[in-house]
Amino acid sequence: MNENLTALIPELALVGAAVIGLLTGSWLPRRRQWIVAALAAVACATGLVATAVTMATGREQTVFSAAFAVDTATDFGRLIVLAALLLIIGMSVETVRGHKRETEYWVLLLLTGAGTLALLGANDLLMLFAAYLLASIPAYALAGFTKDARGTEAALKYYLMGALLGTAMLAGIALLYGVGHGTHYSELNAGLPAASYGLVAIGLVGVLAGLLFKVGAVPVHFWVPDVTDGAPTPVAAYVTTLPKIGGLIAGYRLLHQALPNSDVNWPLLLGILAAVTMTLGNLAAFFQTSVKRLLAYSTISQVGYLLMALAVATYSDFAQKSLLFYLAAYAATNLGAFAVVTELPAARALADYRGLARSHPGLAGVLVVCLLGLVGTPPTGVFVGKLEIFSAAIDGGYTWLAAFAVANTVASLFYYLRWLAPLFTTADEVPVNGHTVLGRWSAVTAYTAAALSLALGIAGEAALTLTTGPLLP
Amino acid sequence: MLTVVTFLPLLVCAVLLLLPRSLPDRVLVWTWIATAAADLALVVALWVGFDPDGGMQYQQRVRWIPSAGVGYHVGVDGLSLPLVALTCLLFLAVAVHSLRERRRVRSYVCLFLFLQTVSVGLFVALDLILFFVFFDLSIVGMFFVIAGWGHGERARAAALKFFLYTFIGSLALLLGFIGLYLAADPHTFDIVDLTHSNPLAGRGLYASLVLLAIGVGLAVKTPTVPFHTWLPPAHTDAPATGSAILAGVLLKMGTYGFVRIAMPLLPGSWRHYALVIVIVGAVSVVYGALVALAQTDFKRMIAYTSVNHMGYIILAVGAAGTLAGSDAQARSLAVTGAVTQMVSHGLITGALFLLAGVLHDRGRTYTMDAYSGLAAHTPRFAAVTAVAAFASLGIPGFSGFIAEFQIFAGSLASQAIATAIAVTGILITAALFLTALRRMFLGTPRLPETISAGGVGDLRGTEALSTVSLLAVALVIGVAPRWLLDVIEPASRTLTGLVAR
Numbered sequence: 001m002n003e004n005l006t007a008l009i010p011e012l013a014l015v016g017a018a019v020i021g022l023l024t025g026s027w028l029p030r031r032r033q034w035i036v037a038a039l040a041a042v043a044c045a046t047g048l049v050a051t052a053v054t055m056a057t058g059r060e061q062t063v064f065s066a067a068f069a070v071d072t073a074t075d076f077g078r079l080i081v082l083a084a085l086l087l088i089i090g091m092s093v094e095t096v097r098g099h100k101r102e103t104e105y106w107v108l109l110l111l112t113g114a115g116t117l118a119l120l121g122a123n124d125l126l127m128l129f130a131a132y133l134l135a136s137i138p139a140y141a142l143a144g145f146t147k148d149a150r151g152t153e154a155a156l157k158y159y160l161m162g163a164l165l166g167t168a169m170l171a172g173i174a175l176l177y178g179v180g181h182g183t184h185y186s187e188l189n190a191g192l193p194a195a196s197y198g199l200v201a202i203g204l205v206g207v208l209a210g211l212l213f214k215v216g217a218v219p220v221h222f223w224v225p226d227v228t229d230g231a232p233t234p235v236a237a238y239v240t241t242l243p244k245i246g247g248l249i250a251g252y253r254l255l256h257q258a259l260p261n262s263d264v265n266w267p268l269l270l271g272i273l274a275a276v277t278m279t280l281g282n283l284a285a286f287f288q289t290s291v292k293r294l295l296a297y298s299t300i301s302q303v304g305y306l307l308m309a310l311a312v313a314t315y316s317d318f319a320q321k322s323l324l325f326y327l328a329a330y331a332a333t334n335l336g337a338f339a340v341v342t343e344l345p346a347a348r349a350l351a352d353y354r355g356l357a358r359s360h361p362g363l364a365g366v367l368v369v370c371l372l373g374l375v376g377t378p379p380t381g382v383f384v385g386k387l388e389i390f391s392a393a394i395d396g397g398y399t400w401l402a403a404f405a406v407a408n409t410v411a412s413l414f415y416y417l418r419w420l421a422p423l424f425t426t427a428d429e430v431p432v433n434g435h436t437v438l439g440r441w442s443a444v445t446a447y448t449a450a451a452l453s454l455a456l457g458i459a460g461e462a463a464l465t466l467t468t469g470p471l472l473p
Numbered sequence: 474m475l476t477v478v479t480f481l482p483l484l485v486c487a488v489l490l491l492l493p494r495s496l497p498d499r500v501l502v503w504t505w506i507a508t509a510a511a512d513l514a515l516v517v518a519l520w521v522g523f524d525p526d527g528g529m530q531y532q533q534r535v536r537w538i539p540s541a542g543v544g545y546h547v548g549v550d551g552l553s554l555p556l557v558a559l560t561c562l563l564f565l566a567v568a569v570h571s572l573r574e575r576r577r578v579r580s581y582v583c584l585f586l587f588l589q590t591v592s593v594g595l596f597v598a599l600d601l602i603l604f605f606v607f608f609d610l611s612i613v614g615m616f617f618v619i620a621g622w623g624h625g626e627r628a629r630a631a632a633l634k635f636f637l638y639t640f641i642g643s644l645a646l647l648l649g650f651i652g653l654y655l656a657a658d659p660h661t662f663d664i665v666d667l668t669h670s671n672p673l674a675g676r677g678l679y680a681s682l683v684l685l686a687i688g689v690g691l692a693v694k695t696p697t698v699p700f701h702t703w704l705p706p707a708h709t710d711a712p713a714t715g716s717a718i719l720a721g722v723l724l725k726m727g728t729y730g731f732v733r734i735a736m737p738l739l740p741g742s743w744r745h746y747a748l749v750i751v752i753v754g755a756v757s758v759v760y761g762a763l764v765a766l767a768q769t770d771f772k773r774m775i776a777y778t779s780v781n782h783m784g785y786i787i788l789a790v791g792a793a794g795t796l797a798g799s800d801a802q803a804r805s806l807a808v809t810g811a812v813t814q815m816v817s818h819g820l821i822t823g824a825l826f827l828l829a830g831v832l833h834d835r836g837r838t839y840t841m842d843a844y845s846g847l848a849a850h851t852p853r854f855a856a857v858t859a860v861a862a863f864a865s866l867g868i869p870g871f872s873g874f875i876a877e878f879q880i881f882a883g884s885l886a887s888q889a890i891a892t893a894i895a896v897t898g899i900l901i902t903a904a905l906f907l908t909a910l911r912r913m914f915l916g917t918p919r920l921p922e923t924i925s926a927g928g929v930g931d932l933r934g935t936e937a938l939s940t941v942s943l944l945a946v947a948l949v950i951g952v953a954p955r956w957l958l959d960v961i962e963p964a965s966r967t968l969t970g971l972v973a974r
Contacts, residue, residue: 321540377613378606387602388541391651399682402651406644413640417616417633424621464540 007054007063007070010047010078011117017043018110025103033102034093040106041089044082047117051078055466062472066184067124069253072469076324077120077249079466083452084241084331085113090445091339092234094438105145109238112138119214119246123257123472125173125183125207128250132169132210135246136162139239143231154223154230158239161223165213172206175199185257186473193261201264207254208269214247216240217303218277225284228296233345236292237338240299245327248306252323256313257471270311271401278304278408285415289349291341294415295334298374301412302330305405308389312396319396322388324467329373329381329456336370336449343442344435352434354422359435363443364423366450371416373453376409381456384464475531475547478515478557479594482508482564486586489579498578502571505582509565509589516561523554525963529665532599542660546599551964552732552812553596555957556725559819560596562946563721564589567714570827570939574714576622584621585714588614592722596729601650601662604734608646608694611723612639618715619707628710638703642693646730649686652679653738668737668971675741684742687735688750695727697757697787701780708776709839713830716772720779721823725815728786732808736790737971743794744972750791751884755891757784762901766908772829772839774909775822778865781898782818782873785880786811788895792884794972799887801969807883808965809958810876816957817872817947821864824943828858831936835929836921841909846918851931855914857940862906864947867899872950875958 005012021036028035054060060071088109096105115135122128140162144155173183179195180188192200209220216224216239228236259266281301288294309323340363347353357364373380386409393402437443456463485508489501523530532548549557567585574581591614595607612635620632654662656672656679673680693700708716736743743750761780768774789811793804831854833839848855864871877899884892920929932940950957 372613378602378609383606383609384538384541387647387651390648391541391655394648394651395655402648406641406648409644410637410641413637414633417636421620421629421633424617461536461538461540464538468540 002061002063004061004063007059007061008068009050010082011114013043013046013050014110014114014117018107018114021103021110022107025107028103030098030100030102034097036103036106037089037093040110041086043110044086044089047078047082051075051082060469060472062123066186066473067127068118068121069123069472070121071472072467073249073253073320073324073471074121076466077245077327078117080245080328080331081113081116081120081242084245084335085109087335087339087445087449088234088238090448091237091335091342091442093441095232095234095342101145105142108138108142112136112142112238113242116242116246119250122250123185123253125176125188128207128254129170129173129210131246131250132166132214135214135243136166139243142235143227143239145235146232150230151232154227158223158227161213161220165210165220168206169210172203172209175203175206179203185254188258189261192259193263197263200262204259204264204266208251211247211251211254212273214243215251215303215306216244216300217273217307218280218300221277221281221300224300225293225296228299229290229292233292233338233342236296237335237342240296240338241331241334244299244303244306245331248310248323248327251310252313252320253471255310257473260314267311267313267315267396270307271398274304274307274311275401275404276304277301277307278405282408282411282415285412288415289351291348291350291353291419294350294419295337295341298412298415299334301408302334302374304408305386305389306330308393308398308401308405311401312392312398315396316392317395318388318392320471321464321467322385322392325456325460325464326382326385326389328463329385329453332449332452332456333370333373333380333382336366336446336453337374339442339446339449340367340370343438343446345438346436347434350419350422353419354425356423356435360437363446366446367423368420369450369453371420375413375416379454379457381453381460384457384460474515474519475549475597476533478512478519479547479590479597481512481515482586483590486583486590489583489586494579496579498575499572501578501582502568502574505571505586506565506568508586509561509568512589512593513558513561513565516558519549520554520558520960523549523960525551525960528967529599542654542662543602544600544663545603546663546665547597547603548599549597551960551962552968553729554960555812555816556596556729557593559725559816560589560592560722563717563819563823563943564592566823566827566939566943567717569935570830571714572935573933581622584614584617585718588618588718592718592726595726599664601653601664601667601734604664604730605643605647605650608726609643611726612636612643615715615719615723618718619711622712622715623710631706631710635703635707639693642690642700644690645686645693646690649683649690652683652686656683664734664738671738671740671974673739673741680739680742681746684735684739684746687730687739691727691730691735692753693727694730695724695783695787696780697753697783698760698780701757701761704780705773705776708826709770709773713827713833716826716829717823720776720826721819724779724783725819728783728790728811728815731787731790732811732968736794736968740972740974744796747791747794750794751788751888751891754784754787754789754791755894757781757787758895758898759901762898762905766901766905769841770839771832771841771909771913772826774905775825775829778902778905779818779822781902782814782822784898785877785895786814788884788888788891789814789880792888792892793969795887796973797887801966801973803883803886804969804972805883805962805965806879808968809961810879810883812961812965813872813879813950813954813957814876817876817950820943820947821861821871821873824861824940825858825865827936827940828854828861831932838921841912843921844913844919845916846914848914849918850920850929853932853937857932857937857944859910859914860944861940862910864944866903866906870948870951872947872954875951875954
């Protein structure tokens, strides 16, 4: 049995940093708690280096009774998650600096990050559920970090939904275990085709329910706008980005490895979920006036596009490539937009962004890149992602879904433009103090994210070549 | 070389953004003029070295995103070189015309430099995704021009409509491109490779759907009836320079897409649906002309004549796909006419929109009834506008005549009825331009109340230079067209050969 711990350096680095950070943080004076943040950043960097080494030396393997796979999808997912965590750390600095629970913030962030990493490689239903819990529970606490009314409501909603759907997931796992005679994906792959259709279908729906909750897809998306609005902005950036990476890659692995030969028509189910998710997200975003709620609904619609890749997971060779690349591009672009929102804490409504192009041309530039990027305008990364994901859908026989996604993309343009247009107004009624900036860290994060988003579009080849490779059983 | 021509304006734009803010506006505009002139000089050099019978030239091919089948591939042939030249000329004219611009000049200049890169890039692109990138960015750039420098709040709504409408078109186009990409083996977006392999030959419904997606995408941009409704508000509320670029260059992206992508890449389906395309073209011609006739707003009227003029092009490319009853020479003539019409429309309508801008600058309104007897106050303006109007209605001696004559001669044999219907478009255009000229320039002098009778200024030096030079080129093409036709004709023959295979 392979118990090679060096294969798990990124996960161990985050958990280790969390434990050490918690201990040192307890003894550090409040003004020196930034040391824990530095520790967290070092842990992420370590993880990135370890992943790069794994990829460069071809050390793909499965560890611990093949319950955890370290393969292309895991490695690429780790790169996205760790880079995204670094960006989130960057934009959090000013928000939590000098806070009396600063250490706890960093520790919770590290733990939920570790849970997300664990989701990526989960090759066994029990591993999947453990990762689900590790990724979720610290995030509930983060959502209520400010302990104000809105934050508490957000945390409670997030927790209740998570607990409910976690139970559904556990029930689904129990069912699949019962009919498939195993929890490992390769055992399920062998056992499920012979099992009763109805039970497999119900079990799968249960497991998917948990994952759909993580990624914030319809019909379990209700927490997304409330948490995004109520939590501190960097946490909102976190919950709308990282769980999606973990949940979607975990879902892709589950469908691709455990259910390729099943009779259950899950591609159609996911195709419909994708269509409904993108449409509902877009429709709800149309007339939002709060930027955070608008972004929240925009992230729901983005999940709709991403679910297209899951629908054709076994039908198209483009599925994995498109999913991984789109996730990377989405993470950079979405975090860029959230970093701008973090940087301008006083601007909560769309109208507060009037005249930003004049007062802060740099931030306005980031918003133009990121919002048009979310639409999928070239030459940003999401454009290449959309190109690949549409190709995957058409190649997999889901042309109607691609056409649907195109219609939705056009619709989404409307609300992104509702945000962009006020930036360039020259009217005198620029809100007083609306454009006070938080500090340098958030701004630098915003620029970095926008640059990454553009780089993924212009030099996307470098990332795309890393996305092809088999999933390990 | 083509890469330099394409990205020179963008480079200058980046440099301008880095320069200190204290730079006077005039320096910025003069930098723009110098850049546009340099770009035009480069294109002239390209033209001199161009061998009309040499097919695709100045090609450059670099791996860009090979994993996605996307490459950076540029080149020009007889279909694209005239349009590249037109683009550079028109941007130079607009730059000269903008010397008096006072509102946020730095952003304005940068936006137009960006648009020039995008426009030239589109015409030289030989990769579907590269083409799409520029196609989409042209929409983004024009959105900001209309929203930022258009006429007030209405402009913002018009810009939004323009963006949404043409964005639908561009995404339909993207779906069609993906359809082509997936059909090709190996998967590629390269236009030259796809032309060569003709991946959708004999693919029936699939090929029809791809043509539908690409056709709709390009038809929205062109625009043809029934996808033209974004055009009048966008033009009416855009600044004059924006309108000139929108009509002169951006509309050509749609028609150019037909001759560069739809026809050579989907020859079978193109022939199969040629009649539909011809009908759309003929309807656009007549409908555009009739609606233009009913307008009371000068700029809106010109906008609708664009629908009419683009209709001729669609008629011609449709006729070029009709094999029955025509020979290769006639079809080639139709394509040559279509490309000539693209150039001609760019020059003449570009000038007309700049003139409409002058009118608005003086009287603050486009309503034709507000003016009367303008010729008495502004003889030069009246003269130049009259010349442009006559050129636009296709009077012999100007490029429009050459283009439309070739289109009709090339289409008549195979599509006699549609051509006959389209010819009436000329008649209506003549009527509407003459009526407009009579209403505004002749009769008793009367001006809008916003200006005093003594205060109306005639055409200024820069305004005259920009418009007259465009019309002069149209005149040269009309009198001695061989230098242009010699470049277009071999490419047209190649294209008709590709469609007929």
